[in-house]
Amino acid sequence: MSALAEAEQVRRPTITRLIDGLERRRLVRRVSDPADGRVQLVEATAAGKRLLQKGRARRVERLTQGVAQLSRDDQQVLARAAHLMEESVLVSF
16 A cells, blocks of 8 residues: 555555545455565456546547647657657666
């Protein structure tokens, strides 16, 4: 929970409340870390994964529609920017 709170840039009580709510809706479940039984891991359930995929698909569709409305020149600028961003991520690893 601490690592998740840090990754999401919130305090631990906040992430605990969020996970509690997701757990009540059966979107995630807590499991013990096999390496350290004191540690609780959080994993998405099948329903949680489906909801996540639906949300991603909606965002991708909106982006696709937005890009399609841009001029060819602007689309090329975005393609170049995406390429540069991918290169910079690869270089940093």
